[in-house]
Amino acid sequence: MGLLSLLLFSPMIGLLLISILTKNSDHKSIHRYAVLGGIIPLVISWVAYIQFQGHNQLAERVSWFSYQGGQQSFVIDYELALNGFRLALILLTTLIVMLAILASVKQITKNPRLFYQWLFVLELGILGVFASDNMFLFFFFFELTLIPMFFLIGKWGHVEREEAAYKYVIYNGLGSAVLLIAIVAVFAQAGTTNFEAVQAYMAQRDDMAFQVGVLIAFLVAFGVKLPIIPLHSWMVSVHVYAPPAVVMIHAGVLLKIGAYGLLQFGSGMFPDAFPVFAVTIAVLGLINLLYGAFLALIQDDLRKVFAYASVSHMGIILLGIAGMNTAGYQGAIFQTISHGLISALLFYLVGILILRTGTTNLKKLGGMWTAAPVLSGLFLTGALAGLGLPGMSGFVSEFMAFVGVFEQLPLFGAVGVIGIILTVVYFLRAILNMTFGDPRKNKYEKMADIGKGELFPAGVLVAFIILIGVYPDSLSQLLQITLETLVTGMGG
Amino acid sequence: MDLETLLSFQWGMMAPEFTILITGVIVSLQDLFYGKKRLSNWLAIIGILLAMVFLSAQYQHVPVSILYDTYVFDQVSFFFKYILLMGTLLILLMTSTSRDEETEKVRGDFHYLLLAALLGGMIVVSSADIITLYAGLELLSISSYILVGLRKYNRNANEGAMKYIITGSLASAVTLFGLSYIYGLTGTTNLYDISREMSVIDTQLEPLAVLGFVITFVGLTFKISTVPFHMWTPDVYQGAATPITAFLSVVSKAAGFLLLIRIFVAAFTTEPGLSDDLTVYEYAIGFAGVLAAITMIIGNTVALRQRNMKRLFAYSSIAHAGYLLIPLVALSAFSLETIWFYLLAYMWMNIGAFAIIHVLIQNHQTEDISMFSGLYQRSPVLALMMTLFLASLAGIPATAGFIGKFNIFLGALSADPAHYVLAAIMIGTTVISYVYYFNILVQMYSRPKAESSPIQVPKALWLTIAICAAGTLVFGLFPNLALQFFSW
Numbered sequence: 001m002g003l004l005s006l007l008l009f010s011p012m013i014g015l016l017l018i019s020i021l022t023k024n025s026d027h028k029s030i031h032r033y034a035v036l037g038g039i040i041p042l043v044i045s046w047v048a049y050i051q052f053q054g055h056n057q058l059a060e061r062v063s064w065f066s067y068q069g070g071q072q073s074f075v076i077d078y079e080l081a082l083n084g085f086r087l088a089l090i091l092l093t094t095l096i097v098m099l100a101i102l103a104s105v106k107q108i109t110k111n112p113r114l115f116y117q118w119l120f121v122l123e124l125g126i127l128g129v130f131a132s133d134n135m136f137l138f139f140f141f142f143e144l145t146l147i148p149m150f151f152l153i154g155k156w157g158h159v160e161r162e163e164a165a166y167k168y169v170i171y172n173g174l175g176s177a178v179l180l181i182a183i184v185a186v187f188a189q190a191g192t193t194n195f196e197a198v199q200a201y202m203a204q205r206d207d208m209a210f211q212v213g214v215l216i217a218f219l220v221a222f223g224v225k226l227p228i229i230p231l232h233s234w235m236v237s238v239h240v241y242a243p244p245a246v247v248m249i250h251a252g253v254l255l256k257i258g259a260y261g262l263l264q265f266g267s268g269m270f271p272d273a274f275p276v277f278a279v280t281i282a283v284l285g286l287i288n289l290l291y292g293a294f295l296a297l298i299q300d301d302l303r304k305v306f307a308y309a310s311v312s313h314m315g316i317i318l319l320g321i322a323g324m325n326t327a328g329y330q331g332a333i334f335q336t337i338s339h340g341l342i343s344a345l346l347f348y349l350v351g352i353l354i355l356r357t358g359t360t361n362l363k364k365l366g367g368m369w370t371a372a373p374v375l376s377g378l379f380l381t382g383a384l385a386g387l388g389l390p391g392m393s394g395f396v397s398e399f400m401a402f403v404g405v406f407e408q409l410p411l412f413g414a415v416g417v418i419g420i421i422l423t424v425v426y427f428l429r430a431i432l433n434m435t436f437g438d439p440r441k442n443k444y445e446k447m448a449d450i451g452k453g454e455l456f457p458a459g460v461l462v463a464f465i466i467l468i469g470v471y472p473d474s475l476s477q478l479l480q481i482t483l484e485t486l487v488t489g490m491g492g
Numbered sequence: 493m494d495l496e497t498l499l500s501f502q503w504g505m506m507a508p509e510f511t512i513l514i515t516g517v518i519v520s521l522q523d524l525f526y527g528k529k530r531l532s533n534w535l536a537i538i539g540i541l542l543a544m545v546f547l548s549a550q551y552q553h554v555p556v557s558i559l560y561d562t563y564v565f566d567q568v569s570f571f572f573k574y575i576l577l578m579g580t581l582l583i584l585l586m587t588s589t590s591r592d593e594e595t596e597k598v599r600g601d602f603h604y605l606l607l608a609a610l611l612g613g614m615i616v617v618s619s620a621d622i623i624t625l626y627a628g629l630e631l632l633s634i635s636s637y638i639l640v641g642l643r644k645y646n647r648n649a650n651e652g653a654m655k656y657i658i659t660g661s662l663a664s665a666v667t668l669f670g671l672s673y674i675y676g677l678t679g680t681t682n683l684y685d686i687s688r689e690m691s692v693i694d695t696q697l698e699p700l701a702v703l704g705f706v707i708t709f710v711g712l713t714f715k716i717s718t719v720p721f722h723m724w725t726p727d728v729y730q731g732a733a734t735p736i737t738a739f740l741s742v743v744s745k746a747a748g749f750l751l752l753i754r755i756f757v758a759a760f761t762t763e764p765g766l767s768d769d770l771t772v773y774e775y776a777i778g779f780a781g782v783l784a785a786i787t788m789i790i791g792n793t794v795a796l797r798q799r800n801m802k803r804l805f806a807y808s809s810i811a812h813a814g815y816l817l818i819p820l821v822a823l824s825a826f827s828l829e830t831i832w833f834y835l836l837a838y839m840w841m842n843i844g845a846f847a848i849i850h851v852l853i854q855n856h857q858t859e860d861i862s863m864f865s866g867l868y869q870r871s872p873v874l875a876l877m878m879t880l881f882l883a884s885l886a887g888i889p890a891t892a893g894f895i896g897k898f899n900i901f902l903g904a905l906s907a908d909p910a911h912y913v914l915a916a917i918m919i920g921t922t923v924i925s926y927v928y929y930f931n932i933l934v935q936m937y938s939r940p941k942a943e944s945s946p947i948q949v950p951k952a953l954w955l956t957i958a959i960c961a962a963g964t965l966v967f968g969l970f971p972n973l974a975l976q977f978f979s980w
Contacts, residue, residue: 065972067826067902068979074902114868114937140889147879147888150930155938162934169930173923180901181915188906 002060004080008127010041015120031105034116038101045094058082072191081133084478089130096252096344097123099457103351104245122148135183135193153242164241171234175224182217199269211273218265226258226314228284239307244351252344259317259336278322282412285318293422302360305430313339320401326487328404334397345461346382356447366437372449376435378458383427385465393468501558505565507546515539516607523601532603533588540581561620569618572750576613579743582843587735588952609635613747622681640732652731659724667711673704683758705776715748718787718813729806738846741809746835781821785917787814792921795928800859818900822907830899837892841884844960848878855947866941875936877961884964886929892967
């Protein structure tokens, strides 16, 4: 078993630890084992990172199953392979899942054993999505995340949790349905699902109508995941009703499957046909950016503000992709990673806030500054990172994405800048309302500030956000080769 | 026919059928003289195991024909018999130690009826003559009618049996009517001869061939419970004892599908057809495509409103039959393999699910979905197993159900022309099915338990559940095992 398989299945260790060792134990030891189970994939993913630095590739292949149809044979292998982008996402996944477990220690009091069991299944699914090197395996793990998320939302969420869970399942089920049709359609033509092999096959077959049709399906499928407006309503209710620890994973990593998928399936496999969609994606990106921003401006609930902020930020990813050049792709990928870190930070803080106040309603919150200066400061940090303050990861990514889009579609870039300005307004409106705001309505003047133990996860996330902001090379080094293949595949 | 020709046939190939027949006779005599139901059960299990041993010995045997094709042994019959025997075995294990009050009250025993039905199914699977096919079909059907009505003090059972026999007879009549067209056109009942005759048929008679196709097809939809003969399913499933329901949904359905394959693929794919490049099969199978679409939609949407578990699974089984029609519509080299794999997967997951439902019904005396509430707290292992079966039925990866659906999908889209609409309806209704399958999951994990008493699970039932779970997982993770086995 190679390192990649080990990494992929490492969450199973945590799952087994929890299932076997904590049958009748108290919550405390369950949490302890969960933390242990979260550390294992984290460590292995960094080992993989070091290995990858050495050889610049890491791949595995075992033959899995095949069909013999009339003239053609259909082969599906178990193929894992890393590239810079996938590795970055895997590192992000293991980190955020680890931090989410730390956040759950306080937040999850109802049946934590089952919670962690599902959480580790979810982690397995996400790691599989990012590690797989063919479409079938990708779909296999993609679909595997459906059941754990359904439970994590439906059982441990707030108020309308079950509605949110069903909404999640139906939207994502339909999304993956479209994805499956497209994948099988390609498979039926090419006889393989390997990304590179499909690219080679498509380049040689040159059937533009088919490629465009498949790409439309991919755009819809990943549009649900990303989400692209108007397919976003499930994501807002998940943000609001799922437990904050799960939202950390959901907003931090799961939504990133959409961006990853668009790049990998779109420009990775159909470099000839993908540019056809440049303007479409730019329009969708612009709508996301502005619509999300305007709606974030008028929300009364902090979680909804962050949800629409996510929608808006995904618009920037789309704009970067629409650039179809190195800068644009790099911006999109940077934004993917950076937004993962930022939204994980924000929802980590939301979780702490809920523990203290029991609400995220902006009308009820105010004047937190006096009672909880550190927490307020961290919220402000997260917001500043989100609105793209120079020196933080958000700035680098937005900058690059816009460079990319200005180069190709200057008009869209110009309009998009309005969205950036709005970002400042809605983030600061929400955060300032909460931290300063009207002192008279402040019922929480005695609330406890963030504890020392709770500081650690937030500190780690802030450190990464600033690292990428100050020294973007730390990430772009990793991405260099991926970007080259993505862009050269399209002929510049 | 003199004795010499009679003896020259390879009768040994019929060993599995003879074993079942003899076991059935022994069990019925045992029941007549001693009436020990437990003993009948073990005898039946041993008989089926023995038949499976005989069958396994025939692996990779060259095709054999006995009695002028009224009995044939070929690859197809081998693999489908495996499903029939395995399914019945799992069902017998399921019933071996559980006491069902309703059936205990009745003197008659269902074991030999089950064996008779199984024998009918096996005849259907290995016959290439319309007469014997029909005889096997009727043996299967009549045994099934009695099996459903066995709980004679139960109102639902009486209602179910009544509806079953009435629709069943109607469907048989329709089937025979359709078959009479085929006979009329070709003058023979042998499927190979029919195939040959049809290839040289007069073009003017081809509308009649299409008519025969459609009528026969409609008649046979009764056995596989698809539109238009699906209405009996919920009532019969609800009325029958749970193991019988499992039998009807898996074994009887598998035989029904093989019957469809035999008759239609053999009889209609050879003639040149109405327009120049289409055979009658290709011309008329669009009709089956429409039926498949309607079946999937009706099964999956009506299931959303069901609270009675057996009715819910009845609609679910209608939906799955709809999926299974797709490979027939998109007929290609691996349609047969696809149908076989799906039926195999369906056997594991559906019998497994029915075994758990059986336990819960016996513990609660209710069939409402609420019997699942809080199952995770009461018996985590049962809840986990049910999760696996439901995930497989819903087609979530890492289960056999997913691979099965994927095969159907691949078949539909790799066919020429690709059946995008049918594939889209299938996947769309699959998403709808998530809702009712996940509803059960919510009951198990998120609802407070209705009763706190521990659940009594008989040991043999654990065996059924464990085998089914292993099958669901293994064929989901390593589908090559089954696929290679199939292409010997």
